[in-house]
Amino acid sequence: MDRRRAIGIDLGTAYSCVAIFQHDKVEVIPNELFERTTPSYVTFTKYRRLVGSDAKYQADANPNGTIFNVKRLIGRRYDDAVVQNNLKHWPFQLVIDLEKPKIMIEYKEQLKLMTPEEVSALILRKMKQIAEDHLGGPVTDAVITVPAAFTDSQRQATKDAAVIAGLNVLRILSEPVAAAMAYGLHNQISGLRQILIFDLGGGTTNVSVIVIYKGVLDVKSTSGDVQIGGEDFHIRMATYFIEKFKREHNIDLSKNKHAKQRLRSACEQAKKTLSSSTQASINIDLFHENIDFKSTITRTQFEKINDDLFVSMRTIIETTLRDAKMDKSSIDDVVLIGGSSRIPKIRDLIRDFFNGKLLNQSINPDEAVAYGAAIQAAILSGNQSEQLERILSLDVAPYSLGIEAKDGQITTIIERNTTIPTKQSRTFEVSPSYQADKIVTELIEHDERRPKLPMTPFLNQKCDVDIKVFEGQDGLAINNNLLGCFTLSDILFSSDVAPQIEITFDIDANGILNVSAIDKTSQKENKMRVTNDKGRLSESDIESLIKKLERYDLENN
Template identity: 30%
Template sequence: MYAYGIDLGTTYSCMARADQDGNIEIIKNIEGKNITPSVVEFISPTEIVVGETAKGDAILAPDNVVLYIKRSMGKQDENREHHGQTFTPEQISAFILKKLISDAEQMTGEKVSDVVITVPAYFGFDERQATENAGKIAGLNVLGIVNEPTAAAIAYGAQQKSKEDKVVLVYDLGGGTFDVTVAEIVGDKVTVVSTEGNHTLGGKDWDAELMSYFVAQFCEKTGVTADEIYEDGDVLNELILKTEDAKKELTSKNSSSFTLSMGRGKRAKLEVTVEKFDEITRHHLMSTLELTKIALKQAATKTSSKGKSCDQFDEIIFVGGSTRMRQVKEAMKKEFGVDPQVFEPDEAVARGAALLAHFLSTDQPQQTTGLGEGQSAADERFSEVTSKSYGVEAQIGNSMMLSHVILKNDAIPCSNTETYGTLAHNQRRVNIVVYESNIMEENTELSFGKRIADGQLDLPAGLPARSPIDVTFSLDRNGMLNITAVERFNGSKCNIIVKTEGLSESEVMTLQAQTSVIKVSDGA
C-alpha cells in the first residue's frame, strides 16, 4: 500500500505517491487534471461540491461557495455558516481532502490512508495543528506535516542527475501564501538553513489589486459606484474570475481585456497592460524580495558543506503557480543576478511530500540505509528548521518579557532548556505561559508574541526566592511542541502539551462523524 503526499493549497491542491524506487506519480483527479481547485460549494445540508464545478458556481451562488479557506486555518473565530450549519476551517479543508482521496481511490483502485500534508513554512503552531486536524476529520492517518518549500527542495534534489552538492533558494509564491527557504542539498539529503515568509501574501493579493483597477475603470466608464459593484454578488464574482483569467493572460501577452456588464444597461470593456499590472502590484513583489533578503541574512550565519556561507546560493528554484508572473522572474534575476529555475510550480510540493510519505511509512533497517543510531529513513532525507521562536513569559529586570527557549531557524527536532527562578520566598506556584513569535532575539516584548498555551507548576513550601526552575521545550519534526518545567529542590514537575485552542481529540472525532454523512462530489 502506498503513502501519499498532499499539497493542500490555498487556490489549488495536488496529490502524489512514490514507489520504493523513488518514482513519483501525480494522481490525477477524476476530471483528468493534476490539480484540483480548493473551492467548496455547499449545495444542501447533506451535499457539497469540491473543485472545478464549485469554482465555476462562485458566480452563480457566491453565498454558498468558500474560497481561500487555507487563510483561515487555526483561527477559531472564522467559522462559516451554510444551510443552518456551522463549519470550521478544518472541516471545510477536510472536504477538499475527501475529494482528493475519493478521486485517488477511484483512479488507483487503492485505499488512501497514510499521508503527509504540506503547509506554508511560515505557518505557526495553531495553523499546523488545524491542518493535521483536517486530515483526521477526513479519516486520514497523518504521518507528518511538512513545510511546502522543504518538500519542493526534496523533489528538486531527487531529480538532480549530477547529485552535485549545492545551496538553493526556494522561492515559493502560491495563490495565498509566500515562503522563501534557503536549503542545502547534499546527495539525497535536504537540510533547511533558514526560512521566511508571509502566509497571508500570495497571488490572490495580486488579483485583488488588479480587480480594484478594473473596478475603478468600470466606474469611470459607466458612472456606477464601487459600492454598487461590490454589493452585486453576481457581478463581483464574475469580475473575480475574469480578473484571474486576465492575470494569467498577462504571463504571455502584453495586454488583456474583457467586457463586464451590470444591470440597467451598464456595460464596458476593461483592459490592462502588463506595465500597468506591474505598477499596481509592485509593492507585493517588493514584500517578497524583502523577505527573501531576510532569509539570506539569516542563512549567512551558517556554513555550507563547501565551506561558504549559506547566503551564497547556487540556484533559485521557483515553486508555486504565481511564479509564472513575468515580473517575479525579472525582479529576482535583477536583484540576485541568477536566472531562476522553474520547477514544476503546481506539482513540486506534492512530489516532495510523496517521497517523505514513502520514507515515513517504511521502517527500513539500519544496515540497508546506512543510518546512524536513532535515525530513520526520513532523517536521511531531510532536516528542517522552525519558522517560529517559542518561549515563556518571565520577569527580565523590572519588566515582564517574552524569554525565548527555542529561536526561529533552530534545527528541528530539538530540545532546549533554560533555567528561571522563583520571584518570592515561599512561592507556592508558577504559571508557565507559552508564546510563539517571529522574533529571533533572546528576549522581546510580550506584545510581539502570540500566547498559545499555559500550565501551572505547584511548588513545595519554604523555597527561597530565585529557586531554580528548568523549563524544557521539545519541538518535533512536525512543529508540535511539548514543554516541561521542573523545580530542582524536590523534582516537582509540570508538563504542557500544546494543543489548538477549542479543538480537542474528541471534537475532532465529532467533526469526523458530522462530515462523514455529507456527500462530497465534483458536481459533474
C-alpha cells in the same frame, strides 16, 4: 495491494495536488477531469455539496455558498489581521464563535456553521478520493504540506482536518522542504548544492535557503509574509476594475458580492494571460443589470498596481539570505514554486537580484510540493526504493519560541531557524513578591553569577507559577503570539534559595511544540502540548465532525 503505500498532499490556498511514489518514481495523480491540480473550493447548493472543479464552476452563480481561501482561516482567531484584511473580499459569510472564525452556509434549506478545519477536511477527502480512484483501493496514510510560516496552531488545525478526512498524518511537512526534496530527487543531486526556494502560493510568500549534501536537506533559514499570495493579485486587479467601472458608469459595486466574484474569476484568468501576453481582456456579459463590462489591462498596468508586493518579495529574499548568513553569490540554484511564480515581473525581479542568474525550471511549480510530499510519504511508509536511500530532510522552526519572564520580557528558549526536531531546556528561578497579601511570581533565567534572591519572607510558604509560552521575534511578550499557558502548583519555598524550574521545549518533526516544566527540588512536573487557541477542536469535536462528514457523503449519494 501494498497496505503501507502513502500519498503526499499539497493542500493549497487556491489549488491542491496529490501524488504518490511508486515503481521508483513520483506520479502526480489527476482528478476525474484529468486535471493534475484541483481547485480548493467547496460549494453548498440547495441540495448538494460539491468539492473541487465542480465547486469552482459554481462560484460565480453561487458566491454566498462557495467557500475558498480557507487556508487563510485555518488555525487563526477571528480577530487575526489576515482574517480581518480578507473579510471584505470574501463573498461567503464569516461569523465569530468562541473567538474563532466560522463560515455560515445554507444547505438543504438550513443555515449551518462550518469550521475551517471542516472545510479543509472536505478538500482533503477529495484528494484522498482522487488517489483511491486512481490506485483502485483505500489510502489512509499521508504527508500533508503547509507553508513554512505556518504557526503551531495552523499546523495542529491542519492535522485535525486530516483526521476528520479519514487520514493518518505521517508528517506535516513545510512546503519549501517538499520542493527541495522534489528538486533533489529530480535532478539526482549527489554533491553539495545551496539552493534558494521562492514559494509564491495562493495565500503566502515564503523563501527558504536549503543546503543539500549527500542526500541531506538542511534548511538554513526561512522567511515570508502571510499576507502576500497569488490571491492578492486577483484582489488588486478586481479593485482596479471596480474603480474603473465606477468612473465609467457612476455605480459602486464594491459591496456587490455577485459582481465581485465574477470579476475575481475573470481577473484570475487575466493574470494567467499576462504571464504569456502583454495585454489581457476582461469581458463580462450583464455584469450589472443590463450593463456589459469590457476592458483591458496591460502587463505594465498590472505591475504598477502590485508594485509594493514585488518590493516586499525582494525584502523577504534579502532577509532569508541574511538569516542564513549567506551572500547571494553562494546560491547555486534558485527554484520557483507556486503558480504565481510564473509572473514575468517576479522572475525578472529575482533574476536581477541574483545578477542575471538563470532560474532553475526543472520542476513544475504547480506540482513540486506534492511531488516532494510523495517522496517523504514513501520514506516514512518504509518504501525500500534505492532512489530514496539517502534522502533526509531537516526543517527549521519559523519563529523564535520562549516564555514570559520578569517585567514582561521574553526569554527565548528555541531560536528562529533552529533545525527541527529539537529539544532544548533552560533553568529559571522563581522571583516572588506580595500583592494584596498574595504571593505572585515571575521567572528569571538562572545565572550563577547573579546575587541570590532573598527568600526569607516567603519561607515555608507555597505559590503557583504560571508559564506562558509565546512565539515571535519581539522582546516584549505582549507583542508576540501567545501559544498557551499552564501552571506548576504548590511550589514550596523550603530554604533561603529561590526554587528553580527547568523548562523544556520539544518540537517534533511536524513542527508541533510540547512544553514541560519541573520543580528541581520537589520534582513536581506539568506539561502541555501547545494548542495556541482555546477554541481549537477537541477530540469529541473531531469525532462529531467525522460523523457529520459521513452524513454529507450519504446525502450526496
